[in-house]
Amino acid sequence: MNQRILDLRLLPAAVSAWLGALFLPALPLEWEPIVSFLALAAAAGLLMAVYRRHLAGVGLILALAVAAFGGVGLSVSQVVREVSADPLARAWQGDVSKVRVLARVEAPPRKYAPGSEQQITQLQLLEARLPHTPQVKTRLKVVAFGQHLKAYPRGTVLETSLKLGKPHRAAGINSNINDFTSANMIFQIPTQIMATPKIRTGPRGLAALKQKFAARLEEKLIAVKSPAAATLLPAMILGIRADASPDTEALKTAGIVHITCVSGMHISVLLSLVALLTAGLERRWRLVACGSLLIGYCLLLGPAPSLLRAAVMGMVSILALARGREPRSFSALQVAAIGLLIFNPAFGQDAGFLLSVSATAAIVLVAKPLEERLQEKLKCLERKGSGRVPRIVSEKYRALGGKFLVAFLTVSAVSLVAQLACLPGQLLIRPGINTLTVLANVAIAPVVTLLIWGGAFLTFLPLPGTLLAKILGAGCSWVMLVARGVAGNRFAVLPWAQGIPGILALGAVAAGVMFILRCYFPKMEIGGNVKAWSQSR
Structure with missing residues (x-):
């Protein structure tokens, strides 16, 4: 088979899924299920039209793209529902700024920047004890910052105190999680480690096996x-x-x-x-x-x-x-x-x-x-x-x-x-x-x-x-x-400038280079063969 043949039928669906993952979490929370339902309904309608031969093959490509967008929306809605039902998340919407937790290390701590004592780690919270309240089960995932942390392997269960930063709210919004403006405000929970973590249990299962391999490699090195x-x-x-x-x-x-x-x-x-x-x-x-x-x-x-x-x-x-x-x-x-x-x-x-x-x-x-x-x-x-x-x-x-x-x-x-x-x-x-x-x-x-x-x-x-x-x-x-x-x-x-200005400037330079190439090398065909120079060398 010719390896240069490209199947682009899934490309619109991939672009649609990426756009959905980029923009859907920024929508108001109450819009998430509505947009997902409308996208999936439109995809079903397009598939029915293709089945009854009212649309050509392009209808199937469009249906897959819309379905991918709706699938991403459903995934975002499911995460929002899980976070909304979490006891710690509901309490966090109030005035809680410090909580005692049991957390499992998802990524070992490492320095956030060279020359800085600040370290960053990913934690999966398991249990939380709020001030003057009984202990609750939780499944929140946070990115925590701290100092003088040990190299805790992935899978280690720690006991420590965290300070959960409050999300940015619009004026007049109450403490109900469903009143937040977007899912991004729920997903991005700033967290600070306030007490020296204590190890409750070490890694288990595959995490323990990975730690064993890491120790073996470290010993040999x-x-x-x-x-x-x-x-x-x-x-x-x-x-x-x-x-x-x-x-x-x-x-x-x-x-x-x-x-x-x-x-x-x-x-x-x-x-x-x-x-x-x-x-x-x-x-x-x-x-x-x-x-x-x-x-x-x-x-x-x-x-x-x-x-x-x-x-x-x-x-x-x-x-x-x-x-x-x-x-x-x-x-x-x-x-x-x-x-x-x-x-x-x-x-x-x-x-x-x-x-x-x-x-x-x-x-x-x-x-x-x-x-x-x-x-x-x-x-x-x-x-x-x-x-x-x-x-x-x-x-x-x-x-x-x-x-x-x-x-x-x-x-x-x-x-x-x-x-x-x-x-x-x-x-x-x-x-x-x-x-x-x-x-x-x-x-x-x-x-x-x-x-x-x-x-x-x-x-x-x-x-x-x-x-x-x-x-x-x-x-x-x-x-x-x-x-x-x-x-x-x-x-x-x-x-070079960072962020959107830098990307726009890069695009302008690329467009200028392409224009110059097309002007001074008119025989060059994009996607084709470059014509040979004159034989009278």
Whole structure:
């Protein structure tokens, strides 16, 4: 099959789901069920019209888009109902500013900013004791800030006191939760840790297993005394990100911090390792092994947006292969975006999810066809120049040199395309444009696969691994050397405005560049082949 054929039938539904996750939580609470019902009713009407052949195939595409919008609305309404029924949420609408709680750690504490003592962690509240009231059960999830917190592993149950900040209310609104202007005011609960947490119970189940793997990896890395490996490997393999520090800031400035966020790249490398280890098995058992890795890895690491996106895409591709069909990466991306936004509408406002989807879409749509075109061009040049260029080296080394050149150009193209696609999302987070990202990614590309493969062996296998740990430590040191070298360059970041003004300015620059290209290169056809220059050289 032709891999360049794109199935865009689900694209309107993916865009509709994202718009719903972005704007529906900002609507008044009483509008949420009404908008959801109207959207689903309209989708049912469109499906009926398609069934009775009153509409063409475009009616089905429109019905899926409207249904995705309604599904996101239903998910938002369900979360609002759960929060509205929570005893702590009802009390929090009053004048409660401090409450004693039992909470389970969802994300370990880490520094909020370099050079600051403020730490941030995600907590799932279990029980709460309000002043002068009995203890109540609760299921609220909060993002808590504190100082001098220990490295509590995910799954640890803590006892502490929290100060729940009050949401912004309009004048004259009473304490009824249904009178708040939007769902965003309920979802965004500012919380401050007021007392030193006490550990009630440690991690259990998969959280305890992850802590066991983390302790094993830490023990092996301590033996080789590699600070770079201690920073990178736990994040690359187990999703345990380090505190904000000069090293993490250097990774961000160099544009290679994505290697510390478990996402599609890490999943692809691990799947290639599984495929290599199961090369002698039947196809169905190899697919079962890859599917088991995806499911087990997600359960072990937790529901990170980028990891879930990559896992859903992988499962869709595995199911397609199991049915004897060729997997389509862009179709899998659309399915993942729709499903995850309906499952958790908060992903629509999550910067990590937005960057992950943008980078993946750009790589699938642009980088892969560009890689194929580069290979074709190199073969064409080799055929044309075989009679004129003297063969200084043997055919074997010429082939290796061609493969190296293709790999170099592919990594450069993927890095450039992903960076351009992520620029709007990055400007929402921080000002400035990284200018040396492609150079940094090309420099670390040879060791990334080695770090992920070796880190997996070092973490999940009960081996001594001293020699392997030293090799991985050298690889991590190279990554950090590249990051510090690029970050130390004064041209590493181009000053640029942050937020909407910066995005608008970026759009204006992109439009100007496209206009200049169309004016001075009229023979260039977007989506087609570039016409060759004159033969009379």
